[in-house]
Amino acid sequence: MADVRLTGVRKAFGDTTVLDGVDLTVADGEFVVVVGPSGCGKSTLLRVIAGLEAPGAGSVAIGGAVVDHLPPAERGIAMVFQSYALYPHMSVRANLEFALRMQRLPRAEIRAAVDAAAATLDLTDLLDRRPAVLSGGQRQRVAIGRAIVRKPRVFLFDEPLSNLDAALRVRMRYEFAALHRALGATMLYVTHDQVEAMTLADRIVVLNQGRIEQVGTPQQLYDRPATRFVAGFIGTPR
Ligand code: ADP
Numbered sequence: 001m002a003d004v005r006l007t008g009v010r011k012a013f014g015d016t017t018v019l020d021g022v023d024l025t026v027a028d029g030e031f032v033v034v035v036g037p038s039g040c041g042k043s044t045l046l047r048v049i050a051g052l053e054a055p056g057a058g059s060v061a062i063g064g065a066v067v068d069h070l071p072p073a074e075r076g077i078a079m080v081f082q083s084y085a086l087y088p089h090m091s092v093r094a095n096l097e098f099a100l101r102m103q104r105l106p107r108a109e110i111r112a113a114v115d116a117a118a119a120t121l122d123l124t125d126l127l128d129r130r131p132a133v134l135s136g137g138q139r140q141r142v143a144i145g146r147a148i149v150r151k152p153r154v155f156l157f158d159e160p161l162s163n164l165d166a167a168l169r170v171r172m173r174y175e176f177a178a179l180h181r182a183l184g185a186t187m188l189y190v191t192h193d194q195v196e197a198m199t200l201a202d203r204i205v206v207l208n209q210g211r212i213e214q215v216g217t218p219q220q221l222y223d224r225p226a227t228r229f230v231a232g233f234i235g236t237p238r
């Protein structure tokens, strides 16, 4: 089980409160999309879950166990950012293997994990290429592949498609849905694209100035937005 539970999470940078008491439970295997305007705390929320930022108050639990004391590498989490830095001098295969090298796994096991991730992401034919010759979508798939090979319990995606053009974003949207079905992992996905949120999410979290405005299925938010802000964000008249 890899449910994610945030309890009373607060985070401030200096005088600026960025997360203002966030309570949220993401079920094991659930795909939750976090939406909200720029600067509302979406990235900080993911970084707190990943252990890249320590909350000023509150707690994070994964799989029923509090992880506040654990460094990022021991949380069973993989995070994919919008700016995915691949190693330019390494092949796709080497980029994927690199993610596993620290774990000192047997060579055959590393190869098998990379082959499986490549098959899942349709990268098998690209394994010998360098990132420079790949398209934006292919590079993004390699970045996701680096997350998959480590077999995390939880995936955190921070606007993973925002650097891609519109047509590619639509295609990649289907790939994320397929990936979620294939892996059955718990996923938290940040975007400011409503359509992406509505099509991918089991549930959507609407964040505003560090507070959760509403959590619900796309249908619930569309039919019954709790506030004018949610209605505006989801694009329904109210
Ligand atoms: P979002 O991802 O929703 O755009 P962020 O979580 O990145 O928002 O940022 C929320 C607020 O916190 C912003 O005002 C941002 O400037 C501020 N912030 C984020 N990280 C830091 C940091 N390391 N130091 C100071 N301020 C930060």
Ligand code: MG
Residues within 6 Å of the ligand: 042, 043, 044, 158
């Ligand atoms: Mg952000």
